Amino acid sequence: MTTPQAARTPVIEVSDLSVRFPSLDSGSEVRAVDGVSFSISQGETLGIIGESGSGKSTIGRTLVGLLEPSDGELVFDGRSSASMSRREWRARRRAFQMIFQDPDAALNPRMTILQSLVEPMKIAGGRSAAEMRDIALESLEKVGLRRDMAQRYRHELSGGQKQRVNIARILPLDPKLVVCDEVVAALDVSIRGEVLNLFREVQKELGLAYAFIAHDISVVAQISDRIAVTYLGRFVELGGTDDIIDRSLHPYTVALLSAEPQPLPPELRHRKRMVLEGDIPSPANPPSGCRFHTRCPWATALCAEKDPEWRELRPGHHVACHHTTPEGLPPQPADRRPPTD
Ligand SMILES: Nc1ncnc2c1ncn2[C@@H]1O[C@H](COP(=O)(O)OP(=O)(O)OP(=O)(O)O)[C@@H](O)[C@H]1O
Secondary structure: OOOOOOOOOOEEEEEEEEEEEOOOOOOOOEEEEEEEEEOOOOEEEEEOOOOOOOOOHHHHHHHOOOOOOOOOEEEEEEOOOOOOOOHHHHHHHEEEEEEEOOOOOOOOOOOEEEHHHHHHHHHHHHOHHHHHHHHHHHHHOOOOOOOOHHHHEHHOHHHHHHHHHHHHHHHHHHHOOEEEEOOOOOOOHHHHHHHHHHHHHHHHHHHEEEEOOOOOHHHHHHHHHHHEEOOOOEEEEEHHHHHHHHHOOOOHHHHHHHHHOOOOOOOOOOOOOOOOOOOOOOOOOOOOOOHHHHHOOOHHHHHHHHHOOEEEOOOOOOOOOOOOOOEEEOOOHHHHEEEEE
C-alpha cells in the first residue's frame, strides 16, 4: 500500500532527535533515541519497527509531547516546538494523540463508555454537555459500535471493542497525527485485521497521519506507506514499504524479515532465513562504529571503527551500512553463513 510521499504536507518534521534517560545500573546515560530524523505527511502512515528496547515507544512518546527531546528539533506547521507558547503547546497536545497497546490504559473502569468518550472533550473545552454527548455517540457509530454500548463499562467490552472506543475517544479532538503504539499486539489474531481496517478507514476519512509502532513486521507492512527500521536508538533503514520488504538494504532488516514466524505472509515467503544471534546490546553502552556490527554477518573491521553514513541509495530509500549498495547487500560471507540443514 505504498503511496508516494511527494507533494504532501508534512504534519511533523523531526531533525536529529535524541532522548536520553539517566541509567540506574551503569551510571551513564541510556541513549534511547540517538539522532533520528524523519517527517510524516498528512494522510501518511510511517511504520516504525525494531526489536524490544530499540527506542520505538520513546520516539512515539516524544512526538505527542509526553517526553521532551534531549536534543534535536520537532517542527510542526512550520513551527519549532522549542519556540512555542503554552497555548500553542496545548493545541499540539490535542492535535497529536497516542493509542497504546493496552486497550484498558485510557479507559477508567469506574466510568461508562460514554463518560470515557466525553472526558477528553471536557478537557479540550468549548462544547456543551449535550453537544459532547451527541458527538460521543456519533463517534461510537463511526468506529462500528452500537450507541447502546455507551452505557456499558470497560469490563463488559472485548479487547477489539475497547480499541475501537480508544479510536472513538480521539476523533472529536480532530487530531492531525496519531501515534499507534503496538495497538493490535494485545488483540486476538482473528480480529487484528478488522481493527487495522478501522485504523485505515478513519485515516482516509480524516486525512490523519499515523506513526505506527510495532515489532510485528507483517502488521506494519499491511498499514504503512513507509517503514523506518530502528536499532539501538537509531534508524538503520527508511524507505517505502515495498522497498523495505522486497529490496531491503540493511542486514538488520534482512534479519528481522527472515525471523518472521512461519507461515510467512505472502509478501515475505520468498525470504531465506537468517538467524540473528546474540541479544541487543545495552543502549547505555552501545558498540563502537556501526551499532549492529556485533551481530552482523557482513561486519568487517571498518564496521567496528566507523559509524556508517546515512545514505539515500535509491530515491526515498535511506540506509546506514558500509557494505550495501543500491543493488542490495553482497552475498553473505561464506564463513559466517548459518549451517544449512
Ligand atoms: N523512563 C525511562 N527511564 C530509563 N530508561 C528508559 C525509560 N524509557 C525507556 N527507557 C529505555 O530506553 C530504551 C528504549 O526503550 P523503548 O521503550 O523506547 O523501546 P521500544 O523499542 O519501544 O521497546 P518495546 O517494544 O519493548 O516497547 C530501553 O533500553 C528502555 O529500557
